[in-house]
Amino acid sequence: xxxxxxxxxxxxxxxxxxxxxxxxxxxxxxxxxxxxxxxxxxxxxxxxxxxxxxxxxxxxxxxxxxxxxxxxxxxxxxxxxxxxxxxxxxxxxxxxxxxxxxxxxxxxxxxxxxxxxxxxxxxxxxxxxxxxxxxxxxxxxxxxxxxxxxxxxxxxxxxxxxxxxxxxxxxxxxxxxxxxxxxxxxxxxxxxxxxxxxxxxxxxxxxxxxxxxxxxxxxxxxxxxxxxx
Numbered sequence: 001x002x003x004x005x006x007x008x009x010x011x012x013x014x015x016x017x018x019x020x021x022x023x024x025x026x027x028x029x030x031x032x033x034x035x036x037x038x039x040x041x042x043x044x045x046x047x048x049x050x051x052x053x054x055x056x057x058x059x060x061x062x063x064x065x066x067x068x069x070x071x072x073x074x075x076x077x078x079x080x081x082x083x084x085x086x087x088x089x090x091x092x093x094x095x096x097x098x099x100x101x102x103x104x105x106x107x108x109x110x111x112x113x114x115x116x117x118x119x120x121x122x123x124x125x126x127x128x129x130x131x132x133x134x135x136x137x138x139x140x141x142x143x144x145x146x147x148x149x150x151x152x153x154x155x156x157x158x159x160x161x162x163x164x165x166x167x168x169x170x171x172x173x174x175x176x177x178x179x180x181x182x183x184x185x186x187x188x189x190x191x192x193x194x195x196x197x198x199x200x201x202x203x204x205x206x207x208x209x210x211x212x213x214x215x216x217x218x219x220x221x222x223x224x225x226x227x228x229x
Contacts, residue, residue, distance in 0.1 A: 004058055004135075007051040008142060014044050015146070016153075052217070055139045064132035071224035077126025079205050084108075084119030087197035091115070095158040095173065105173065106193050110186040113158075113173040114151055121147035130224055151175050 017023050017040070028036045089099050091106035095113040100106075108115045124143035131140065155175070159166045173180050180186035204212075214220040 001058065004054040007054040010047050011051050012146060014047055055135050058135035061134040062132060063134055063137060066130060066132060070129040073129040074126045077122045079201055081119040081123030081126060082204060083197050083201040084115045086200050087194050088115030088119060090193035090196055094162065096154050107189045107191040108194055109173050110181060110188060112175060112177045114154060114175060117147045117150045118177060
């Protein structure tokens, strides 16, 4: 358990860095933006791999029994989550996590100003139901709680960064998906980052269902529907 807690702590610390302007700015100033992005990506990937390995090394303690219907939670929520993460990273978004901060917000921001966090939350929650043991409840439940906390942390950062323009800019989007659209403050549209995210999601889902998921984590999603794990 100590290795799992250490790995999860490292994961939380690493993914809190982008939300702390002083730390992020100091790293970019020292390394340069390109080197910072590359180094951060590598370190984050290694930390995530360590976290998954430490989770698998925990003792199996069953909380609820697996039922084939539970796999549908993953089949529905995980692709949605993957799309939101990809669309969020590819789109211009001054409010939240994105590869492209500057410029007018792209289409996905009319849905929610935190698409990456919502995507990570959907992916995490979708993996809880078919994994009814304590180790994966800690892992995916921890991911879900981290995502929810990120909504408020990133909103505070964006409010500081945008200053007086926050009120006007934020009124055209919302934390809750589609809330701004329902209020008539935003209009749904589609642009190239969303199209690219849809295409990438389709390719990744096909690869995962075709054996990629089994190769990565040793579980075949299609087999779960029949009750065999």
